[in-house]
Structures are given as structure tokens and as C-alpha cells.
Amino acid sequence: MTHGTNSEVINVLQLFNEGELQKSEVLCRKILENNPDQSDVLHILGMINFATGRKKESIDHISRAIEINPKNSAAHINLGNSYVAIEQFESALACYKKAYEITPDSFGYYLRIAKVYWNTGQLVEACECFKKVLEIDPNHEGAIYSLNLILLKIDQPDDAILAFGDDIKIKLPDTLQQLTPYVIREQHQWFEKDIVFVGNYIQPGMQAIDIGSNFGVYALTMAKAMQGKGRIWAFEPTDKTAQYLTSSLKENNFTTVAVIQCAMSDETGKAFLSVGENSEANALCENPESDYEDVTLRTLDDCMDEFCWENIDFLKIDAEGHEEKIINGGARFFQKMSPLVMFEAIDKTLISWNVIDAFSKIGYQHFSYLASLGILVPFNADDSEQLPGLNLFCGNENTVRSLEDKNLLISHKTMQNYELEPTSLSDWPCKIQNLPCYKILFGAANFNEFERPDSDSSSYFEALKLIVLSETETLEPAMRYKSLVESFSVLCAITSGENVPVSRLITLSRVCSNLESRQMLKQTLDRLLAIYEDKGYFEIDEPFLPVYKDFDGGEPQSRENISTWVLAQVLELQEIKLHYSSFLTSFSSLRNINKIAETGFLREGMQRRLSLIKERYDLN
Numbered sequence: 001m002t003h004g005t006n007s008e009v010i011n012v013l014q015l016f017n018e019g020e021l022q023k024s025e026v027l028c029r030k031i032l033e034n035n036p037d038q039s040d041v042l043h044i045l046g047m048i049n050f051a052t053g054r055k056k057e058s059i060d061h062i063s064r065a066i067e068i069n070p071k072n073s074a075a076h077i078n079l080g081n082s083y084v085a086i087e088q089f090e091s092a093l094a095c096y097k098k099a100y101e102i103t104p105d106s107f108g109y110y111l112r113i114a115k116v117y118w119n120t121g122q123l124v125e126a127c128e129c130f131k132k133v134l135e136i137d138p139n140h141e142g143a144i145y146s147l148n149l150i151l152l153k154i155d156q157p158d159d160a161i162l163a164f165g166d167d168i169k170i171k172l173p174d175t176l177q178q179l180t181p182y183v184i185r186e187q188h189q190w191f192e193k194d195i196v197f198v199g200n201y202i203q204p205g206m207q208a209i210d211i212g213s214n215f216g217v218y219a220l221t222m223a224k225a226m227q228g229k230g231r232i233w234a235f236e237p238t239d240k241t242a243q244y245l246t247s248s249l250k251e252n253n254f255t256t257v258a259v260i261q262c263a264m265s266d267e268t269g270k271a272f273l274s275v276g277e278n279s280e281a282n283a284l285c286e287n288p289e290s291d292y293e294d295v296t297l298r299t300l301d302d303c304m305d306e307f308c309w310e311n312i313d314f315l316k317i318d319a320e321g322h323e324e325k326i327i328n329g330g331a332r333f334f335q336k337m338s339p340l341v342m343f344e345a346i347d348k349t350l351i352s353w354n355v356i357d358a359f360s361k362i363g364y365q366h367f368s369y370l371a372s373l374g375i376l377v378p379f380n381a382d383d384s385e386q387l388p389g390l391n392l393f394c395g396n397e398n399t400v401r402s403l404e405d406k407n408l409l410i411s412h413k414t415m416q417n418y419e420l421e422p423t424s425l426s427d428w429p430c431k432i433q434n435l436p437c438y439k440i441l442f443g444a445a446n447f448n449e450f451e452r453p454d455s456d457s458s459s460y461f462e463a464l465k466l467i468v469l470s471e472t473e474t475l476e477p478a479m480r481y482k483s484l485v486e487s488f489s490v491l492c493a494i495t496s497g498e499n500v501p502v503s504r505l506i507t508l509s510r511v512c513s514n515l516e517s518r519q520m521l522k523q524t525l526d527r528l529l530a531i532y533e534d535k536g537y538f539e540i541d542e543p544f545l546p547v548y549k550d551f552d553g554g555e556p557q558s559r560e561n562i563s564t565w566v567l568a569q570v571l572e573l574q575e576i577k578l579h580y581s582s583f584l585t586s587f588s589s590l591r592n593i594n595k596i597a598e599t600g601f602l603r604e605g606m607q608r609r610l611s612l613i614k615e616r617y618d619l620n
Contacts, residue, residue, distance in 0.1 A: 300330030
């Protein structure tokens with residue numbers, strides 16, 4: 001075997017990596033004139049051929065490089081890639097297997113042969129390979145996307161009747177490969193907590209509009225709340241999902257919902273709607289690249305005339321990025337009506353500032369739903385810490401005033417003028433002392449024994465008091481919300497440094513969760529997990545509140561179990577608050593929930609998620 005100098009090979013490779021393909025090729029050929037058996041240069045020349053579309057030459061040069069140096073695993077991989085490009089898949093598989101024999105690399109091997117199996121229609125085999133990839137890297141987006149797409153292709157579901165919410169029946173495809181049926185099985189409710197508020201807000205006799213009804217989780221929830229009195233107009237353009245919604249209405253004997261099969265926009269006419277297996281992502285488009293339906297376009301103004309709307313109490317808009325046009329098509333509607341509006345605030349991963357601004361221009365104030373308090377609270381677009389959730393609510397001044405009178409909302413004006421005053425809730429320490437975890441850790445120790453002379457200690461205990469106030473349902477909403485906001489501010493200040501007591505980070509997690517501060521919640525949970533990974537336990541020497549209220553009655557059983565009990569909470573909160581549904585996170589959720597199981601504190605909700613992930617991907 002004849003070898004060239006290292007400097008020659010390095011020079012050629014550098015030119016190739018910099019995209020100077022022509023210069024690199026000229027230098028390759030010059031080297032090969034003197035050293036025709038320089039395997040590394042032959043390999044690089046083959047990659048240049050591949051990059052410039054000369055697949056046959058690529059195969060010839062890389063094959064020759066392998067003849068000279070059969071132990072070059074990278075050459076076998078690139079030869080396999082060249083065979084894939086000309087659809088010689090069996091030859092490609094042989095190359096990938098040879099590369100794996102030389103240099104075992106399970107991740108790259110399984111990813112490559114999965115794509116080969118997919119291209120050859122061997123979908124079951126491709127599934128198994130993508131699963132192997134995700135065992136190594138649970139967050140590999142390409143493997144997750146490909147695996148889910150294949151499972152959708154090979155799944156031919158029947159129909160199922162599922163129960164969710166307040167004993168509502170919903171007809172759905174009987175599959176775990178689609179979002180809505182998966183979530184209903186997982187949570188027995190839709191994963192957007194706003195649906196609880198909508199169900200509480202809607203009263204018999206109200207009138208509501210649901211734009212983008214999909215399978216109808218919101219329309220069905222509103223119909224249940226109306227108790228047969230009122231009217232809902234549900235707009236759903238996709239033929240298949242509209243049929244499912246109609247069937248669900250019959251299953252429940254709901255007679256207040258009219259299903260209108262059209263899309264809403266700023267003009268009337270016809271349009272294309274791209275459709276997929278997961279109908280939640282169906283969207284209007286100009287030039288559909290895959291499956292689509294021809295749909296009718298209508299506007300709010302035209303529908304107001306046609307359906308003789310006089311007083312609409314609630315309007316939900318979920319139109320996959322088309323919300324602004326719907327607003328523009330309802331100029332007269334919004335002049336005449338004063339509905340509470342719920343709209344999608346996140347378009348894919350971006351905040352829909354254009355929609356927020358469009359509502360602001362017509363005098364609508366914005367609010368977000370706090371599930372911990374069960375009310376709408378002011379959303380401030382200028383506050384970088386307060387990012388919107390998946391949805392926002394908005395309404396004009398009359399609507400805001402009406403909702404505040406019903407204790408369903410706290411207005412911007414109220415919060416600007418509200419001063420948090422001392423309260424007579426003197427027994428607040430008892431709320432913490434009566435927790436099972438407190439008794440196990442500290443027995444009958446008096447709460448005051450833990451206060452220290454440093455300022456952070458007194459601030460921490462003030463924060464604990466504020467949290468208890470925020471969770472006291474007998475207090476007025478403004479006091480509860482102000483207490484929650486103040487506790488967040490205090491805890492952020494005293495936990496910003498190094499060597500922060502674990503108890504304070506645990507308590508901060510609870511406040512972040514209650515306040516829906518996802519960014520700070522993620523940072524705090526990450527800090528707690530890093531502490532546990534570093535030390536192998538949590539050192540807790542002062543009172544704390546569990547990461548969320550569901551754990552308040554939890555029994556860690558013994559002092560020795562406190563650390564694993566807290567770890568289970570942290571991991572579970574991560575799943576519930578940051579992941580929304582294990583449908584979206586699959587293998588990373590599988591890893592987290594398995595860690596919870598190892599603690600011995602796997603609760604029913606997490607067990608259900610674990611079972612669904614395993615069933616979805618046919619895992620043992």
C-alpha cells in the first residue's frame with residue numbers, strides 16, 4: 001500500500017470541508033497521479049463526486065479506497081450513502097453493517113439502516129431501528145418524527161368512545177398514534193387547562209362560537225355546561241373531524257351545537273387546507289405539498305348576518321396561524337359584540353404577537369388562565385418573565401368588568417391599584433406543620449425554631465406565608481394573586497446565588513408552577529436535578545412546601561425516603577408542566593418516568609403515561 005503524506009491529505013480534506021470542491025478535486029487528482037493507491041485521497045475524491053452528483057464515480061473511487069484499506073469504517077458508510085442515492089439498498093445495508101463491524105456505533109448504524117428500511121417499504125423493521133436510536137438518544141427529533149410518521153402510516157384504527165371531563169363522551173379514532181385520542185386516554189381531559197375555565201365560565205343560555213373545533217373537546221365541554229339551553233356554532237373545515245364531532249354530539253344527546261363545515265378568514269371563497277393524520281395541525285395554505293381538502297371560506301361578519309347573532313358570550317379561535325385574518329374579517333362583529341375571546345397565543349414555537357396586537361388595537365385587554373387560582377389574571381406583553389401559555393384570553397372593558405364582578409378575573413386596573421395588606425390569617429404555619437412531610441422531618445418542632453437571624457431566612461418565611469395566603473380559597477382573588485406574585489419575587493431574590501438551601505428551591509418550584517412561569521420553573525427543576533445528581537440526595541433542614549399541591553397529602557413514609565420522594569415530585573412536575581403530554585415527548589418522558597418508578601413513588605397518572613408510551617411503541 002502506498003501512503004501519501006499527512007500534510008497532503010490534511011490539505012485536501014480542509015479544502016473539502018471549506019466547500020472548495022473544485023480545488024479539492026484538482027489536488028486529489030494531482031496526488032493520485034503520483035500515488036494511485038492513496039486510499040484516503042481516493043475516499044475524499046469519492047465524497048467530492050457524491051457532493052457534485054456523480055454517484056457512479058463516487059462508488060468507484062470509494063470502493064477502490066476500501067480495497068486498499070478495508071478497515072476504514074467511514075469509507076464503508078460513505079459508500080453505503082452512495083448506494084442509497086442510486087437506490088441500491090441491499091448494497092447500502094451491507095456497507096453499513098461492515099462499518100458497524102469495524103467500529104461499533106449503534107446510534108449511527110441504526111439510524112442509517114432505519115432509513116434504508118423505510119425507503120424499501122420495510123416499515124416494521126424501520127420502526128425497530130428508530131426505537132434503537134431513541135434508546136440511545138431519547139430526544140433525537142429526526143428519529144421521533146420518522147418513527148411517529150411510520151406508525152401513522154401503518155396504523156388503521158377503528159373508532160372508540162372515550163370519556164373525558166365531566167362525564168362527556170367523545171368519538172375518536174381508536175389509536176395512540178394521534179394526539180387527541182392519546183391525550184384523552186392519558187389525562188382523561190384535554191391537556192390545555194384553559195378548558196376547565198371555559199367549562200366553568202359557560203352558563204345555560206349563553207351563546208358561543210368555536211372556530212377550529214377539531215374533534216370538539218371545547219364544543220362538547222361548552223355544550224355540557226349549557227345543559228341544553230343556549231347555542232354553539234362550531235366551525236370545523238376538515239370533513240373527517242367534522243364527522244367525528246357530529247357523532248360525539250349524538251352520543252351525548254347535545255342539541256345546542258351547530259357544526260358548520262368551513263374555514264374562517266378575512267374573505268369569502270375557496271381555499272386549500274393541508275390535512276394530516278394529526279388533525280390539530282391542519283392549516284390553510286396556498287400551495288399544498290401533500291394531502292389537502294378544498295374548503296369554503298367565510299368571515300365572522302358574514303356569519304353574523306347569516307346566523308343572526310345578537311349576543312355572543314364566548315369566542316374560541318384556534319386556526320393554526322390564521323387568527324389575524326379571522327379578526328380582520330370580523331370588524332363589524334367586534335364592534336357589535338363583546339365576547340370573551342380565547343385564542344392560540346403560540347404558533348408552532350413562536351409567540352403570536354401579531355394576534356395579540358390585533359386585539360389590542362380594538363381595545364381588548366389580555367389575560368392568562370391560572371389553574372392554581374381558577375381565574376384569569378392580567379397578561380403584560382412587556383414583561384419578559386411572563387411569557388404566554390398556549391392560549392390567551394381577551395375582552396373589552398365591559399366584558400372585563402363583568403367577569404371581575406363574578407370573581408372569574410382580576411383586571412389590570414385592580415392589580416395596578418391593589419396594595420397587599422397584612423392579613424389576620426395568623427394560623428398560617430399550621431398549614432405547613434400539618435403536612436405529613438413536615439411531621440416526618442421535624443416531628444412536633446415549633447415553626448419558629450427554624451427562623452435564623454439572617455435576612456434571607458426571614459424573607460423565606462415571609463414567602464411561605466404568602467404562598468399559604470395565595471392558596472387560601474376564602475380570600476378574595478386579588479389578595480391571592482398578589483400574594484402569589486409577591487412570593488415569587490421574594491423567592492427569586494433569595495435563590496439567585498450559589499449554595500441555596502434545597503428547601504427554598506423546592507418551594508420556588510411550587511410557586512413557579514402555580515404562577516405558570518415555565519421558564520423559571522425549568523431552571524429551578526434543572527437546579528434541583530443537578531444537586532441530586534451531584535450529591536445523590538437532598539439535604540433538607542428547614543420547612544418547605546412540596547413542588548405542587550397534589551403532593552401535600554403525600555406520605556414519604558420515613559425520613560430516609562424524603563430525598564427520593566422529593567425527586568419523584570421534581571420529575572413528575574417536569575412531565576406535567578413542561579411536557580404537556582407524553583405524546584409529544586415520548587422517549588424522554590419514558591426515561592423520566594422510569595426514574596420516578598425507581599424512587600418507589602410512581603403515582604397513577606405517571607403509571608398511565610408509562611403504560612401508554614410502551615403500548616404506543618410496542619415496548620416490553
